[in-house]
Amino acid sequence: MMNVEEEIFAKRQCRFNKLAAYGFKKNGDDYYLEVPLKSANFLAKIIVSSVGKVSGNVYDLDTGDEYLLLRVESDTGSFSAVVKAEYRALLQDVADKCFNASSKPRQTRSRMKLRPATVVSQIFHLRNSQTTPSSEIPRTGNGMAC
Template sequence: MSLETDLFSHLRPSEQALTAYGFRKTDDEYLLERAFMGGKFRAVITVHPDGTVSGKVMDTELDEEYIQVHVPGAIGNFAAAVKEAYIAILEDTAKHCFYSVPFASDQANRISEQIFELWHDRPEYTFQDKNYAVFRHQDNEKWYALFMQVDADRIRAGASGQIDVVNLKMPDEQIEALQSISGIYPAWHMNRKHWITVVMDDTLDDAEIMDLLKTSHELTAGRKAGSVHGVWLVPANPSYYDVPAAFKREHGTIRWKQSTDVHVGDIVYMYMGSPYSAIIYRTECVETDIPYHFQNDQVKMRKLMKLKLLHEYRPDEFPFSLLKEYGVRA
């Protein structure tokens, strides 16, 4: 890994700050040239369109690159002094022109933000190595995702550089099939019978990774010993919302107001008001605590849950008259 990659891997450039700092734009890149050590050397720093940074040091007298700054283990007091001065320029550039992001790859950062939007979890750096971060449940503290930046050849034979990956727990019976998909590999540094490693370099799109992540989240959630999934009954007013059309439009999974402590896996029955006046749908909650702010004269919502249709009943199977016999009141 180069000096520049090591320093800027978790940073992203601000175009406005680059210009203010003295970078000039050439085509799609930004270029900075800065003399140092009494004008004997010139740092040439390039910010590329993808946000990566490269650099070199030029010997102004010889008009050639001074490669010692990029040679690992280069010896000599003078070479060390040049390297130290160059690193100081890089660090000052990072301080004034870049902002910090949790992970090196753009996809890893996007997935991290979606995790926060979904479950309000932020990465925890439980290891001394900043390239390893975990996402865990807030109640049982179990991990459901381990983000890592590793040497690419540890995941893909013959690959070079480094790559962001995430370890996810999957049903044992699906592990082998999942590993046949491009971008999914046997788990790195975890039990391969239960976990997989997914590369976050856009081989899989965000939605595909989030689907896998939701499975891992559910498998690691767990409940207290002896507990069972909850069962809920929620009302729906056809005058305000066309539930049948919504299920059809959204391919059997809809978002619904969440006002109770529903958990993923709970069964939710939907009672439809007039003209049905009966339980019409049995659904399973597949996602909870989705932030949503809406209010009108009829309803006030702060969060939603996602319901997957399991069964549709006839109106005469569970009418309100039958529900009253079992103690259900309006």
Template structure:
């Protein structure tokens, strides 16, 4: 079962332990009393990221499920539901790391930026967990954005989702590069100063790295 707060995230084992999860054979378990101590909530997470959350009534040993039952109402049900969701959200925020970008090309880019500039992606928008940016430490200006977008928003006749990178570029070079297949005007950026590259292997990694370097330089101004 994949609870909503954990979408696009992966468990950080060190953070799980710090939070108070107990490890047993690669499975991590955390328990807490909720509903003024009347119920026991247990969250179990495997190293692979599978998540299970249960609420047990200690008096009967039976699982309490009304908080997950559509249409169930009442003050007690509402209290259980609120505390259940709050604990899951807290665990997701404190014990999990973003795990959005899956392609080999995107992972290469992330590794390059980390090695070259010490840059880590910043996920700034809770409403858009598939969007993240890099920015320079000195100017705080963005020099790159890694995004997941429907390919149709790039003007492609496709229902697929693409992983893309937005980078700063010299306007004259940008105009010559855009071909509507590999290079596009900057998605959600100033189209005279930003370009978008699909991270699908059509543009060699070394070429993307060079353009990241150029974008980093341009963000110094």
């Protein structure tokens, strides 16, 4: 099962040049962002690795502990739902502003699949270029083919 980060950032490519403007700080090869959540006394920490993989957690500012209910799908309490929703919204905002949707690699001629119109065109061409059976070839009066 995918976690929220994998779900939001699946099929996306990081635009590293956008991270600093968003507020990320570079530390080594990775980028870090810390954002206080408005709904509670929590802090979201998001990390973008050097290859664009996103991970993150939410921490209780009073205790410094990780907010473990963030990862518990079965927890449906209203407080937990608000924290999860705010964290998800933050991740979605980062995805929208700092990542591109991945595009499929361009196909080269050798990898292109035939389209139905191309197949029909090829069949038509083959039918019209086939040799006519000898019985249907027009002949001159002396039996020679025209």
